[in-house]
Amino acid sequence: MKAPPVNQQLNAFDKAMKLFHKREFQGALPAFDEAGKGSDLSIAHAARLHANMCRQRLERESPQLKTSEDNYAFGLALANRRELTGAEKYLLRALQLAPRADHVLYSLALVKGLQGDMQAAAGYLAQAIEIQPSNRSTARTDPDFHELLRQQPIREIVF
Missing domain, CATH: 1.20.58.2030 (Methane Monooxygenase Hydroxylase; Chain G, domain 1)
Structure with a gap:
């Protein structure tokens, strides 16, 4: 070669x-x-x-994470440090273990939005709101979502 x-x-x-x-x-x-x-x-x-x-x-x-909540907590910690690739990986694992966990879907929406993938972010946020309608008002007031709310697909879902 x-x-x-x-x-x-x-x-x-x-x-x-x-x-x-x-x-x-x-x-x-x-x-x-x-x-x-x-x-x-x-x-x-x-x-x-x-x-x-x-x-x-x-x-x-690489911690040994077994439950959805373990993966969610670790993914959220990575997201807070803006290590978005790692955060997405652990949040997706959490979602595989608990497919209807609205808090995981909400966090994935944020991570995908911060990565610039607004369509995926909107999809995850829509699912989170469908499972738990209060996620709509949470997103409106969440400082982490502030910039994303200016983006059309997210704005349509939240307002």
Whole structure:
């Protein structure tokens, strides 16, 4: 297999470093792995070192969560730190374990909205409101939803 060109290797490394500094190790890992296969040996070495750091941190950060509430609480903590990719992962696990948990759907709506996926956010919020109508008024007054309420699909559901 031929090594990727140096500019592609450098782009992968830059992308990975941005994610690494945001503490999004799951997203950074594949980019570091790609940069580690490039022809520039110094970039490849740095990429492999950082990939190993990502793996170590992911191992430390991967708690053993069994219940929907465990996954929800961990996902919410990640969302509060704006680690949205990880938050989504744990909230989706919580939803698999408790498909009608309106608080999980509400939190997923917020995470998807913060990620910029307004259609998915609107879908989750609509489900949360269908299960628990008081989620509509909660979203109106929730400071975390303030900016999202300006977006058309969310606005239609809440107002």
